[in-house]
Amino acid sequence: MNDIRVAIIGVGNCASALYQGLTYYKNNKIAGLIREKIGGYTINNIKVVAAFDVDERKVGKSMADAIVEKPNCTPLFVKREEMEEGPIVQMGNVLDGIANHMKDVPENEGFRVSNRVCVDIIKVLRENKADVLINYLPVGSQEATEFYANCSIEAKVPFLNCIPVFIASNPIWGAKFKKAGIPIIGDDMKSQFGASILSQMYQELAFARGHKVKCHIQRNVGGNTDFLNMVDQSRLKSKKMSKENVIRSQDDIRSIVSDTFFHAGPSEYIRYLEDKKVANITIEMEGFMGSPVLVETRLEVIDSPNSAGIVIDAIRYLKVAHELGISGPLKGPSAFTQKSPPQQLKLSDAIKECDNLSNRQYFSLND
Secondary structure (H helix, E strand, O other), X not given: OOOEEXXXXXXXXXXXXXXXXXXXXXXXXXXXXXXXXXOOEOHHHEEEEEEEEOEOOOOOOEHHHHOOOOOOOOOOOOOHHHOOOOOEEEEOOOOOOOOHHHHHOOOOOOOOEOOOOOOOHHHHHHHOOOOEEEEOOOOOOHHHHHHHHHHHHHHOOOEEEOOOOOOOOOHHHHHHHHHHOOEEEOOOEOOOOOHHXXXXXXXXXXXXXXXXXXXXXXXXXEOOHHHHHXXXXXXXXXXXXXXXXXXXXXXXXXXXXXXXXXXXXXXEEOHHHOOEEEEEEEEEEEOHHHOEEEEEEEEEEEHHHHHHHHHHHHHHHHHHHHHOOOOEEOHHHHHHHEOOOOOOOOHHHHHHHHHHHHOOOOOOOOO
């Protein structure tokens, strides 16, 4: 199989975990991966060929050097000397990608914007023959995400939107990607085994076992730049909406009209936790004869590898879809990998559509 040539927007913790994984799985078994092969492609077919950032500590450095620069704090699972140097990180477009309060926090925690000029993104994508463009911008980067989505369309490069700026799930944007003849997966990456997929499965289980969910509360704390960025409440709105979409959608799929109380979202930045995320989920239900059921769960994960574990699959779904001539939002892969897809699905239905695409069975994922 040919390489899947990937370009990355935002060389933060998630990009670090993804890049480390490309080395890790050259020398280790497939444990920890959801799928060994998708459409014939393995993780070893993925190659990072371009990267963009705006932090002065990362721009101008090789990918391998940039991922260990502050404020990145995800653990190193691979030694620096084992990693390929990778592409030189180039200056991206700042726009609304940096929250104002970042300049007021210590250097080791916040971003420090480079004074370099943004490169020609479309030209870089074309010259490097990128197959997929991954959006890892901070939450709340509406203008910046739309800028890069347009670059993706102009360069004819499939787009993977890992943040809660609604592109794939927006019919107007979806139509633009379909017209351009390229696929898109989005919006807002759903971690491999995180709070969102756990909340979704609790909801599905409750319905399957005949229970009424009275309230579903999910609270998350962490210490990486994602949580620090969302201290700005104006940047948090779309994230909260996206996380609650995962839970509420299970009612919508089943055409259930309920008065369930939903709450989900980041609640606090605690620097000491670094890339560790702690989620607490509380669910109150009524069972047989209205008998009360209470579920309380604590989930603790390293946030960024949890992200990379699902992005590894999304990259390959986009590549296969593009090869098959499928364009626009990919319904099944988006529902499987993202919190706010164009159409929410039950997990079993999303897996079926992913299976079909992985087996290269041509059918429309956009209907």
